[in-house]
Amino acid sequence: MPDQLLFAMEVTLNGLMAGVLYSLVALGFVLIFKASGIFNYAQGVMALFAALTLVGIMEGQVPFAHLINSVFGTDIHHFGWHVPALAAIVLTMVLMIAFAWAVNRFVLRHLVNQEPIILFMATIGLAYFLEGVGDLMWGSDIKTLNVGLPQGLNETIDRVTYEAFGYGFFIDNLDIVATVIAVVLVAGLVLFSQYTKQGRALRAVADDHQAALSVGISLNYIWVLTWSIAGFVALVAGIMWGAKSGVQFSLSLIALKALPVLMLGGFTSIPGAIVGGLIIGVGEKLFEFLIGVHIGGATENWFAYVLALLFLVFRPQGLFGEKIIERV
Amino acid sequence: MIYREAGDFKTTYAADAQTFPIKLDRWGYFVILAVAVLVVPFFITDYMANAILVPFLIYAIAAIGLNILTGYCGQVSLGTGGFMAVGAYACYKLMTSFPDVSIVIHILLAGLVTAAVGVLFGLPSLRIKGFYLAVATLAAQFFLVWLFNKVPWFYNYSASGQISAPERTVLGVAVTGPSTDAWATYMICLVFTIVLALMARNLTRGSVGRRWMAIRDMDIAAEIIGVNPLKAKLTAFAVSSFYIGVAGALFFSVYLGAVEVGEVFGIQKSFLVLFMIIIGGLGSIFGAFAGAAFLVVLPVVLKVIGSDWLGWPTDLVAHFNLVIVGALIMAFLIFEPHGLAQLWRLLKEKLRLWPFPH
Numbered sequence: 001m002p003d004q005l006l007f008a009m010e011v012t013l014n015g016l017m018a019g020v021l022y023s024l025v026a027l028g029f030v031l032i033f034k035a036s037g038i039f040n041y042a043q044g045v046m047a048l049f050a051a052l053t054l055v056g057i058m059e060g061q062v063p064f065a066h067l068i069n070s071v072f073g074t075d076i077h078h079f080g081w082h083v084p085a086l087a088a089i090v091l092t093m094v095l096m097i098a099f100a101w102a103v104n105r106f107v108l109r110h111l112v113n114q115e116p117i118i119l120f121m122a123t124i125g126l127a128y129f130l131e132g133v134g135d136l137m138w139g140s141d142i143k144t145l146n147v148g149l150p151q152g153l154n155e156t157i158d159r160v161t162y163e164a165f166g167y168g169f170f171i172d173n174l175d176i177v178a179t180v181i182a183v184v185l186v187a188g189l190v191l192f193s194q195y196t197k198q199g200r201a202l203r204a205v206a207d208d209h210q211a212a213l214s215v216g217i218s219l220n221y222i223w224v225l226t227w228s229i230a231g232f233v234a235l236v237a238g239i240m241w242g243a244k245s246g247v248q249f250s251l252s253l254i255a256l257k258a259l260p261v262l263m264l265g266g267f268t269s270i271p272g273a274i275v276g277g278l279i280i281g282v283g284e285k286l287f288e289f290l291i292g293v294h295i296g297g298a299t300e301n302w303f304a305y306v307l308a309l310l311f312l313v314f315r316p317q318g319l320f321g322e323k324i325i326e327r328v
Numbered sequence: 329m330i331y332r333e334a335g336d337f338k339t340t341y342a343a344d345a346q347t348f349p350i351k352l353d354r355w356g357y358f359v360i361l362a363v364a365v366l367v368v369p370f371f372i373t374d375y376m377a378n379a380i381l382v383p384f385l386i387y388a389i390a391a392i393g394l395n396i397l398t399g400y401c402g403q404v405s406l407g408t409g410g411f412m413a414v415g416a417y418a419c420y421k422l423m424t425s426f427p428d429v430s431i432v433i434h435i436l437l438a439g440l441v442t443a444a445v446g447v448l449f450g451l452p453s454l455r456i457k458g459f460y461l462a463v464a465t466l467a468a469q470f471f472l473v474w475l476f477n478k479v480p481w482f483y484n485y486s487a488s489g490q491i492s493a494p495e496r497t498v499l500g501v502a503v504t505g506p507s508t509d510a511w512a513t514y515m516i517c518l519v520f521t522i523v524l525a526l527m528a529r530n531l532t533r534g535s536v537g538r539r540w541m542a543i544r545d546m547d548i549a550a551e552i553i554g555v556n557p558l559k560a561k562l563t564a565f566a567v568s569s570f571y572i573g574v575a576g577a578l579f580f581s582v583y584l585g586a587v588e589v590g591e592v593f594g595i596q597k598s599f600l601v602l603f604m605i606i607i608g609g610l611g612s613i614f615g616a617f618a619g620a621a622f623l624v625v626l627p628v629v630l631k632v633i634g635s636d637w638l639g640w641p642t643d644l645v646a647h648f649n650l651v652i653v654g655a656l657i658m659a660f661l662i663f664e665p666h667g668l669a670q671l672w673r674l675l676k677e678k679l680r681l682w683p684f685p686h
Contacts, residue, residue, distance in 0.1 A: 118665055124599060259466060
């Protein structure tokens, strides 16, 4: 096979893997959007916050150490212990659930019945708030996250492809793990929403708030539940991206990566988020590979948006979105 | 007792249609204008101009622009930073290509260029709405910033990739370049702000503005009563982008002097201007000023309190800034979705009746 084609295949495979990670973030958006009609811009910052908290707990950092030191003139930074990864993940999850509860109690409950765009802007405020709190709690320096996931070149794939094509594909182990986890997560979510009582309640709320209320489903409970699940998805995404490129502010920008995925797939569809993620992941990598290098590179920043924009002009509800019916 | 309409009778249509129907408002407005034009320039210091007044005036223009699109026409845009960059780069290219033409004309032309780009990116708004559109405008943001970063023609092939404003004069006084006086930069921004704000005020209460508001309130109903959504939306995009482009041109040429596009006109700028109109008040010209003033002054105040009084490190203060801005946005949306402008309106209603509320 010609080299160019092999490169393109490798790029496509890597694009698929990146797409899985985009889907993972997009999934968090879809869950909240379906259940409460809120487009949660803070999803990316939630991933950052979860990853920061996870690192902080694992390293035994003192929360708000910087602030405490500045106010009282002390010099504390670490408790001096290390928490095992699994325990830290559980603790972080507890914090994310507390966060979900707080968001509902103090923000969303007061914004019921507001226009969707107002809710959207409120989540932008939430994103700023959470980012500031995260920085205050754990400091804004770049941290490395190591929960024991395998990383680096996958040698099996390298060897097999080398034997088959005479050219070894570079696939990161972490991407493979991420793909597996994403698949498990999606399967789990589908099972949860199809076969459990809470899942059924969740779908009922997504379908019609008032009807759900009238059959005795507690909206508050369901919203806390969805935000907790979204927090969990954010945690998983935070771990994956954090392990890949360090825990830092740019982690929150993955939310911006997920937006075009959502536009492409439709805001209300879980399969849409996955297919959209894959299309964008492959599309942007191939575009960068084939055209991007000739026009200055770094096209990944905008390609997804422009693709989604062009797509939307022809199909405004996205690939799998519900058909938009407008009434006066 | 003082603030009232009673006895303030109108005998002509012109009087009936004026912007400030109450005498006290009118006088207040003239006094503020007089102070801004006749007093401030003589007492302005470099610090005041650079930290507060000039950014306030420029952000006010940008906020009016975004308010026209988002507040009056209901199309949420997250591409403000990108459009400001268009204004800045258009101004730069014009300034360096035609050095003999007045900078004022360049800035206005830069606004027009931005308007054209805005219309181009506004085209999808005819098909897509709400969040989809908000996200679509992000395409403009990322694409434009990338374009100005990667195509050397835009920054005249300079080695650093930055653009920096050469010295230009208005009526013999330098307004751009390194050797400008604080009052000169202040005055040129002030003149632009006053003229553009007056224009916006009159546009929004005329037929164009009423068409925008009809589209905002319910686009299908507006279409049925004869508003052409194509024209209404695209004019909103054009006018809004014109304002934002002028703001971008001023921001680059008069305020900063040298600009690196990703840093100055990144997505943070889009959010900042959006926050200004949320806090100030959607659909209000006064709100654009109030919001701009608030978000320009807030970091300065926090910095003074945090760094100078309490002696905290600057990064800590910056984090607090984020927390406070985020919390304020949520608080405003919860308690007063119409922003500072609505608080002002309520205060005026109370004042009209005071001290006899019944």
